[in-house]
Amino acid sequence: xxxxxxxxxxxxxxxxxxxxxxxxxxxxxxxxxxxxxxxxxxxxxxxxxxxxxxxxxxxxxxxxxxxxxxxxxxxxxxxxxxxxxxxxxxxxxxxxxxxxxxxxxxxxxxxxxxxxxxxxxxxxxxxxxxxxxxxxxxxxxxxxxxxxxxxxxxxxxxxxxxxxxxxxxxxxxxxxxxxxxxxxxxxxxxxxxxxxxxxxxxxxxxxxxxxxxxxxxxxxxxxxxxxxxxxxxxxxxxxxxxxxxxxxxxxxxxxxxxxxxxxxxxxxxxxxxxxxxxxxxxxxxxxxxxxxxxxxxxxxxxxxxxxxxxxxxxxxxxxxxxxxxxxxxxxxxxxxxxxxxxxxxxxxxxxxxxxxxxxxxxxxxxxxxxxxxxxxxxxxxxxxxxxxxxxxxxxxxxxxxxxxxxxxxxxxxxxxxxxxxxxxxxxxxxxxxxxxxxxxxxxxxxxxxxxxxxxxxxxxxxxxxxxxxxxxxxxxxxxxxxxxxxxxxxxxxxxxxxxxxxxxxxxxxxxxxxxxxxxxxxxxxxxxxxxxxxxxxxxxxxxxxxxxxxxxxxxxxxxxxxxxxxxxxxxxxxxxxxxxxxxxxxxxxxxxxxxxxxxxxxxxxxxxxxxxxxxxxxxxxxxxxxxxxxxxxxxxxxxxxxxxxxxxxxxxxxxxxxxxxxxxxxxxxxxxxxxxxxxxxxxxxxxxxxxxxxxxxxxxxxxxxxxxxxxxxxxxxxxxxxxxxxxxxxxxxxxxxxxxxxxxxxxx
Amino acid sequence: xxxxxxxxxxxxxxxxxxxxxxxxxxxxxxxxxxxxxxxxxxxxxxxxxxxxxxxxxxxxxxxxxxxxxxxxxxxxxxxxxxxxxxxxxxxxxxxxxxxxxxxxxxxxxxxxxxxxxxxxxxxxxxxxxxxxxxxxxxxxxxxxxxxxxxxxxxxxxxxxxxxxxxxxxxxxxxxxxxxxxxxxxxxxx
Numbered sequence: 001x002x003x004x005x006x007x008x009x010x011x012x013x014x015x016x017x018x019x020x021x022x023x024x025x026x027x028x029x030x031x032x033x034x035x036x037x038x039x040x041x042x043x044x045x046x047x048x049x050x051x052x053x054x055x056x057x058x059x060x061x062x063x064x065x066x067x068x069x070x071x072x073x074x075x076x077x078x079x080x081x082x083x084x085x086x087x088x089x090x091x092x093x094x095x096x097x098x099x100x101x102x103x104x105x106x107x108x109x110x111x112x113x114x115x116x117x118x119x120x121x122x123x124x125x126x127x128x129x130x131x132x133x134x135x136x137x138x139x140x141x142x143x144x145x146x147x148x149x150x151x152x153x154x155x156x157x158x159x160x161x162x163x164x165x166x167x168x169x170x171x172x173x174x175x176x177x178x179x180x181x182x183x184x185x186x187x188x189x190x191x192x193x194x195x196x197x198x199x200x201x202x203x204x205x206x207x208x209x210x211x212x213x214x215x216x217x218x219x220x221x222x223x224x225x226x227x228x229x230x231x232x233x234x235x236x237x238x239x240x241x242x243x244x245x246x247x248x249x250x251x252x253x254x255x256x257x258x259x260x261x262x263x264x265x266x267x268x269x270x271x272x273x274x275x276x277x278x279x280x281x282x283x284x285x286x287x288x289x290x291x292x293x294x295x296x297x298x299x300x301x302x303x304x305x306x307x308x309x310x311x312x313x314x315x316x317x318x319x320x321x322x323x324x325x326x327x328x329x330x331x332x333x334x335x336x337x338x339x340x341x342x343x344x345x346x347x348x349x350x351x352x353x354x355x356x357x358x359x360x361x362x363x364x365x366x367x368x369x370x371x372x373x374x375x376x377x378x379x380x381x382x383x384x385x386x387x388x389x390x391x392x393x394x395x396x397x398x399x400x401x402x403x404x405x406x407x408x409x410x411x412x413x414x415x416x417x418x419x420x421x422x423x424x425x426x427x428x429x430x431x432x433x434x435x436x437x438x439x440x441x442x443x444x445x446x447x448x449x450x451x452x453x454x455x456x457x458x459x460x461x462x463x464x465x466x467x468x469x470x471x472x473x474x475x476x477x478x479x480x481x482x483x484x485x486x487x488x489x490x491x492x493x494x495x496x497x498x499x500x501x502x503x504x505x506x507x508x509x510x511x512x513x514x515x516x517x518x519x520x521x522x523x524x525x526x527x528x529x530x531x532x533x534x535x536x537x538x539x540x541x542x543x544x545x546x547x548x549x550x551x552x553x554x555x556x557x558x559x560x561x562x563x564x565x566x567x568x569x570x571x572x573x574x575x576x577x578x579x580x581x582x583x584x585x586x587x588x589x590x591x592x593x594x595x596x597x598x599x600x601x602x603x604x605x606x607x608x609x610x611x612x613x614x615x616x617x618x619x620x621x622x623x624x625x626x627x628x629x630x631x632x633x634x635x636x637x638x639x640x641x642x643x644x645x646x647x648x649x650x651x652x653x654x655x656x657x658x659x660x661x662x663x664x665x666x667x668x669x670x671x672x673x674x675x676x677x678x679x680x681x682x683x684x685x686x687x688x689x690x691x692x693x694x695x696x697x698x699x700x701x702x703x704x705x706x707x708x709x710x711x712x713x714x715x716x717x718x719x720x721x722x723x724x725x726x727x728x729x730x731x732x733x734x735x736x737x738x739x740x741x742x743x744x745x746x747x748x
Numbered sequence: 749x750x751x752x753x754x755x756x757x758x759x760x761x762x763x764x765x766x767x768x769x770x771x772x773x774x775x776x777x778x779x780x781x782x783x784x785x786x787x788x789x790x791x792x793x794x795x796x797x798x799x800x801x802x803x804x805x806x807x808x809x810x811x812x813x814x815x816x817x818x819x820x821x822x823x824x825x826x827x828x829x830x831x832x833x834x835x836x837x838x839x840x841x842x843x844x845x846x847x848x849x850x851x852x853x854x855x856x857x858x859x860x861x862x863x864x865x866x867x868x869x870x871x872x873x874x875x876x877x878x879x880x881x882x883x884x885x886x887x888x889x890x891x892x893x894x895x896x897x898x899x900x901x902x903x904x905x906x907x908x909x910x911x912x913x914x915x916x917x918x919x920x921x922x923x924x925x926x927x928x929x930x931x932x933x934x935x936x937x
Contacts, residue, residue, distance in 0.1 A: 078768055078842065081855045083824045084835035087767045117765070124771045137936065145931050290901040291922045294874070295857065296929035297881055300812065300844065301936070308811035309883075316882040316890075323894055326901070680908055687909035 131155055135563060142307050143521075143566065144299040150523050151559065153586045157534055158555045160267065164260045164541060165548035171256045172545060173229060175247055176237055185241040197461035200233070200469045200613035212384050219484060220391045221477040221544075230480070232543045233473035233614035250616040250626040257542050257601065264538065264594055272587035293318060310571070325419055347416050357408060358434060361401040362441045368397040369445040377467055394478070395485035398438045402532075406431045406525065428524050432589055435532045436596045439482075439539065443600045446475060447608065462609025462621075470614040472543045475604075479540030479547065486533050487554045494565045502569040521570040526562070527586050530555065531593045538597035542605070768842035769852075775838065777937050781806070782837050800830035803837075808935050813880040817860045844935035853933050854923040858916050868913035874899050 077087050077094070098109055127133075132155055140148040179186050217223030227234055240247040297315050302308050372393040381387060389396070409430045413423050450471045453459040468474055498519050505513045537551040606624045610617040617623045631642050644650060756764075756779050764775050785802050800819045809815040819830035822840045832840070842848060843856045861869055863876045875895060882888050890898065906914050906922045914922075923929050 077766065079849050079852060081852060083822075084767065084839050085824065088763075091767065113766075117762075120765075120771065124773070128773075145928075288905050288922065288925060290898065291905045292926045292928060294877060294881065294898075294902055295861070295919070295923060296926045296932055298813065299932045301932070301934055302811065303807045305811045308813075312813070312881065312883045312888065316888055319878075319882070319890065319898060320894070323897055326897070683908055684910050687911065 140301045141303040161548045161552040168545045186237045197465045197612035221480040230546045231473040231476045233470040251630045365441045366445040368393045476543030498569040519570045535593035769845045769848045797831040821859045854920045858919045868915045870913045
C-alpha cells in the first residue's frame with residue numbers, strides 16, 4: 001500500500017473516467033493485442049497430455065520475442081478470447097481475406113488445416129488407448145488431482161517395468177528360446193568338471209513331493225523354480241553362432257543390464273524435467289505461495305459434493321497453517337540466543353536418537369539375514385510354517401522396521417520445532433532413507449555371508465563355493481522373496497486392517513473408534529511403498545530376469561487394490577498434496593531409489609567373482625570382464641576409440657566441462673533474477689510517475705475550465721472492454737478540482 | 749446459429765472443432781448432455797437457451813463454488829441472466845478443456861474471479877474469492893484479521909505496480925508461474 005499521502009489508495013473510492021487514459025499507448029496496445037494478435041502462435045499451444053498446457057507457457061513466452069517479425073492474424077481462432085458468435089465472424093473475415101490469396105495460398109491453407117486435424121485425431125485415438133483412463137478420471141473427480149498423481153505414477157511404473165521386461169526378453173531370453181528353430185549353434189559355458197568351484201548340486205526335489213513343498217518352492221523361489229528362466233543360474237549359453245555372425249550372450253546380458261538402468265534414468269529425468277523447473281522456482285523464498293493457493297487452489301475436476309466440502313475444509317486448513325507459519329516466522333526472528341541454543345541442543349540429541357534407531361534396525365536386519373541363511377544351509381526341517389518364516393525372516397524384519405520407524409519419526413519431529421512444511425519434508429527424507437537403505441543392508445549382509453569362507457581362510461573361488469555354488473541365484477531368490485512378500489503385505493493390510501477399521505469406525509461408535517478415525521490415504525507412505533518395490537526390481541533384475549514381469553503384474557493388481565481401498569475405506573487427507581510438487585517428489589524419490597539400486601548392481605558386477613558353476617559368465621572372473629574381452633576382439637579403429645573414451649584424460653575433461661556448464665547456467669539464472677527485480681521496481685516507479693503527471697494534467701485542465709457537473713462522470717465499466725485495462729471509475733470529477741484526491745488508481 | 753436438433757451434422761462438427769479446443773468425441777458428448785437438459789417443449793427450437801438453474805444441475809458444476817460466476821461469464825444472453833446456449837456451453841467446455849492454452853484459461857479465470865465485473869480484482873473481489881473457497885458460512889470463514897493478512901500477502905505477491913488491485917496482466921503473470929493452475933482449471937464431461 002502507498003505511504004505517500006497524495007497517492008494513498010483507498011479501495012472504496014476510485015477515480016473518474018478520464019478520456020486521456022484511453023489514448024495512452026499502453027491501453028491501445030492491449031486493445032490491439034486482444035483483437036488481432038501481435039503474438040503469433042502458430043502451433044497449437046499444448047498437446048493432449050495432462051501437462052500439455054504447461055508447454056503452452058513456454059511457447060507463449062518464446063513467441064513474445066518473435067512478435068515483431070510475424071504479421072498479425074496468424075493466431076488460431078480458437079485461441080482468441082471471444083464468444084462463439086464473435087469467433088464465427090472472425091473466421092468469416094479470415095476466409096474472405098484468404099480468398100485474395102489465390103489458389104496456391106488457399107490450397108496451402110487447406111492442406112495445413114487437414115494435416116493438423118489428422119494429427120489431432122490420431123493423438124486423440126492414442127490417448128483413448130491409455131491404460132486405466134476411465135478409472136483415473138473417476139478418481140480425479142472424487143479426490144482431486146493430488147491423489148490422482150499417485151495413481152498416474154503407478155501407471156508410469158507399470159509401463160516402465162513392462163519396457164524393462166521387454167528389453168530383457170528380446171535380448172536375452174528370445175535368442176535362447178529360438179535356438180532350436182534357427183540355424184544357430186550354441187556354445188555353452190560348461191563348467192570345468194574337475195574344478196571344485198564348478199560343482200552345482202541340483203536342488204530339484206526327488207521322490208514323492210508333498211503338496212506344501214510346492215507352495216514353499218513357489219514362495220521362496222527354490223526347488224522346482226530354481227532351474228528355470230526365472231533365475232540367473234539357468235542361462236548357461238555363452239555364445240550363439242550363426243552363419244553370418246556370433247551373438248555373444250554374456251555380453252548381451254551385461255549390456256542389457258546397463259541399458260535398462262540407463263533407460264529408466266532417462267525416462268524419469270525427462271518426466272521430472274517440468275516439475276523440477278517449477279519446484280526450483282517455487283522453493284525460492286516460498287515464492288507466491290498465497291497466490292497459488294487462492295488463484296489455483298480450487299480443483300475444478302471435483303464433482304462429488306462430499307469431496308468438494310473436504311476440499312474446502314482442507315483449503316481453509318492450509319490457509320490458516322500458512323498464515324500461522326508466517327506469524328511464527330516473525331516470532332522466530334525475535335528468538336533470543338538462549339532459546340536458539342536450547343533448540344539446537346534438543347535437535348542434536350534427537351538426531352542422535354534417530355541415528356541410533358536406524359543403526360538398531362540395520363543391525364537387526366543383518367542378524368535376521370545371517371540367521372536365515374544359516375538355517376537354509378543346515379536344511380533342518382522343523383515345520384512347514386516355521387520353515388517359511390525362517391526363509392522370510394529378513395523380509396519380515398524389514399517390513400516391521402518400515403512400519404515402526406515412520407511413526408517414531410513423526411513423534412520425534414514434533415519436539416524439534418521446525419516449520420510445518422519443513423517438518424513434513426524432513427520426516428519424509430528420514431523415511432525414504434530408512435526404506436531404501438534397509439535393502440542395501442540386506443544385500444551387504446548377504447554378500448558378507450557369500451564371501452565368508454571361515455575364520456581367516458581366503459576363498460579359493462573368490463566366494464564360498466561349498467555353501468553357495470550359485471550365489472547369484474541365491475541373491476535373486478532373496479529379491480524374489482522380497483517382492484512376493486511386499487505384495488502379500490500390501491494386499492493383507494488393505495483387506496485385514498483397513499477394511500475392519502472402516503467397519504469398526506462406521507458401526508461401533510465409541511471413544512476408541514473416534515480416536516482411531518477413518519483411514520487417510522497418506523500419499524507419501526504409499527509412494528514410498530511402491531518406490532521400495534521398484535528399487536528391489538531394479539536390483540533384482542540382474543539376478544532374476546523375469547522379475548520385471550512379476551513386478552508389472554504386481555503393480556497392476558496394486559492399482560486395483562489401492563483404488564478399491566481409496567473408494568471404500570479412505571477419506572482424503574486433511575493435508576492435501578499439491579499435484580505439481582507431488583510429481584516432483586515422486587520422481588525425486590524414484591531417482592534416489594535408482595541411484596541406490598545402481599550401487600549393489602555395480603559392485604556385484606565389477607568386484608565380486610561370478611560363480612563358476614552356473615550362469616553365462618563362467619569363462620570370466622567377474623561379470624564385467626565380458627565387456628573388455630569383447631572390446632579386445634574388435635578391429636583396431638573402434639577399439640582405440642573405445643579405449644580413448646574410457647581413459648582418465650577423457651573422464652577428467654568431461655567432468656571439467658560439465659562443471660563449467662553448470663556454473664555458467666547458475667550464474668545466468670542469478671543474473672536473470674536480479675534483472676527481474678530491477679524491472680519490477682522500475683515498473684512501480686513508472687506507475688507512480690504516470691499517476692502524478694495525470695493528476696497534474698487534470699488539475700491544470702480543470703483550472704482552465706468552468707466546473708463540470710458531476711453527472712458527466714459516468715461509470716466506466718459498462719462502456720468499455722474493461723477486462724483488458726485496469727482503470728477504475730466512479731469518482732466524482734469535481735473532487736479533483738478542489739484538492740488532490742487521496743487516492744488514485746490510474747496505472748498501466 | 750446453434751443447434752439443438754437431435755443430430756449434429758458433419759459441417760457443424762468440423763466448424764466446432766476448428767473454433768474450440770474440443771475433440772469430435774467431446775463435442776458429441778457435450779451435445780448429448782446439453783440435449784438432455786433442454787426442456788421437452790423446446791427440443792426442436794434452434795438456438796434455445798437453458799436457464800442457469802438447469803445448467804447448475806450438471807454434476808460437474810453442482811458442487812463448484814464458482815458455478816454461478818462461470819455461467820454468467822460464458823453467457824451471451826442480453827439480459828445477463830446466466831443462461832447458456834449450446835455455443836456458450838461449448839465455449840465453456842473449450843476454455844476448461846485439457847488442451848486450452850494458458851492464456852485462454854487465465855483470461856477466463858480472471859473474469860470468473862472478478863465478482864463485480866469492473867476489470868480488476870480489488871480487495872472486495874479477493875475477499876469474496878477467499879470466502880467462496882473456504883465455505884462461506886460463519887464458522888468456516890477466516891477472521892477479519894486473518895483475512896486482512898491474507899489479502900495483504902496476495903497483493904504483495906501479485907500487485908506489481910502497487911495500486912491495490914490485480915489487473916489482467918498481473919494476474920496472468922502470477923498464473924504463468926503457478927504450476928498447479930493448468931491441472932486444476934479443468935472440467936471434463
